[in-house]
Amino acid sequence: MNFQVLGTGHYVPERIVTNDELSTMVDTSDEWITRRVGVKQRHVCTSETTAEMAYQAALQALEMADTTVDQLDMIICSTVSGDNICPPLACSVQMLLGASCPAMDVNAACPAFLYVMDTAAGYFARGKVQKMLIIGSERMSRMLDWSDRSTCVIFGDGAGAMVLGEGDCYLSSVFYTKGNEETIKIAAFAGMSPFYQNEHDKPYVQMEGQETFKFAIGAICRDLQQVIADAGLLESDISWVVPHQANIRIIESAIRKMDIAPEKFCINIEKYGNTSSASIPLLVDELNRSGKLHRGDYLALCSFGGGLASAACILKW
Amino acid sequence: MVFEKIAALIADHVGCDIADIKAESTFEALGIDSLDTAEMVIELEEELGIEIQLKEKMETVGQLAKYIESQKG
Numbered sequence: 001m002n003f004q005v006l007g008t009g010h011y012v013p014e015r016i017v018t019n020d021e022l023s024t025m026v027d028t029s030d031e032w033i034t035r036r037v038g039v040k041q042r043h044v045c046t047s048e049t050t051a052e053m054a055y056q057a058a059l060q061a062l063e064m065a066d067t068t069v070d071q072l073d074m075i076i077c078s079t080v081s082g083d084n085i086c087p088p089l090a091c092s093v094q095m096l097l098g099a100s101c102p103a104m105d106v107n108a109a110c111p112a113f114l115y116v117m118d119t120a121a122g123y124f125a126r127g128k129v130q131k132m133l134i135i136g137s138e139r140m141s142r143m144l145d146w147s148d149r150s151t152c153v154i155f156g157d158g159a160g161a162m163v164l165g166e167g168d169c170y171l172s173s174v175f176y177t178k179g180n181e182e183t184i185k186i187a188a189f190a191g192m193s194p195f196y197q198n199e200h201d202k203p204y205v206q207m208e209g210q211e212t213f214k215f216a217i218g219a220i221c222r223d224l225q226q227v228i229a230d231a232g233l234l235e236s237d238i239s240w241v242v243p244h245q246a247n248i249r250i251i252e253s254a255i256r257k258m259d260i261a262p263e264k265f266c267i268n269i270e271k272y273g274n275t276s277s278a279s280i281p282l283l284v285d286e287l288n289r290s291g292k293l294h295r296g297d298y299l300a301l302c303s304f305g306g307g308l309a310s311a312a313c314i315l316k317w
Numbered sequence: 318m319v320f321e322k323i324a325a326l327i328a329d330h331v332g333c334d335i336a337d338i339k340a341e342s343t344f345e346a347l348g349i350d351s352l353d354t355a356e357m358v359i360e361l362e363e364e365l366g367i368e369i370q371l372k373e374k375m376e377t378v379g380q381l382a383k384y385i386e387s388q389k390g
Contacts, residue, residue: 036350209351210354214359247352
């Protein structure tokens with residue numbers, strides 16, 4: 001026994017920043033960003049917090065799942081851009097919802113939501129929970145050096161949520177980690193210890209573009225092929241591939257290499273940019289609310305990023 | 318040998334004649350950007366059985382070939 005998805009939700013802040021607006025801030029262009037990343041615009045917080053976005057996404061998911069807050073047995077969140085290091089994001093969401101269940105975060109950078117799903121599956125398998133709320137919420141705009149044109153054009157803010165109930169729809173999963181502090185890094189706040197003597201990096205996203213790209217396009221096909229095989233399926237059985245929306249070129253590379261029709265690869269990076277661990281639940285909710293998902297569909301979710309880490313799973317809808 | 322492999326990958330990628338690809342050909346002139354280069358390097362890693370770290374920006378096909386030869390050890 002593991003889980004089924006009972007409801008989904010997402011939230012993005014109101015403020016939209018287009019590529020043309022970004023071109024007035026750094027030396028870039030709509031043409032360059034579109035060709036190299038696939039982003040046309042991104043939503044950016046002006047007053048919304050990471051917790052408030054998570055809360056709004058959660059309300060939608062709870063409503064769809066016809067689930068009340070007091071029915072929740074646990075809340076798990078993923079974020080690399082929480083409002084606070086302590087309390088964890090999940091605890092702030094618990095407070096906003098008025099819930100009383102345990103709450104915790106899982107930190108695994110961009111693919112963290114898939115690590116959250118696997119953690120959730122374990123709680124269901126052990127009979128510890130009957131209903132669970134899981135959320136990815138990211139305010140990446142606060143983690144960016146807005147004068148660095150190689151990173152500030154990529155990311156966006158948003159949140160996605162799922163309410164899970166008992167079921168058998170989580171068919172297979174795979175996780176991969178290759179510890180590395182150079183390729184993708186967001187340094188923590190340096191602090192002000194009068195005793196610590198090492199130099200520290202600025203607390204903004206730093207990426208080695210080519211190495212990140214190499215890791216991602218290697219991971220996406222390898223992980224998808226493994227979870228599809230582990231679920232006893234063929235690539236042609238997959239109804240929808242839900243890839244992390246990191247860069248359109250990564251998805252295009254997978255489309256060329258996999259035996260899955262291009263139209264089955266779901267893409268919304270043009271609207272939201274890379275929302276880190278929020279991208280998967282945000283995209284699943286868009287698919288769900290558009291009426292594209294049908295009972296029995298096989299969804300292949302896959303993500304990759306900082307760690308370096310990657311993950312994939314098969315969900316039966 | 319590495320140069321020939323890269324040239325073949327580029328010819329396949331951009332659909333040009335392999336004979337038109339010289340050591341001094343720039344990736345920019347060939348219409349190859351850094352992400353295309355990274356994708357080709359993955360294929361080279363698989364063929365050569367080595368891991369190739371892309372730390373520096375390569376301007377020409379010859380530079381990349383030389384760099385990969387040095388990584389082969």
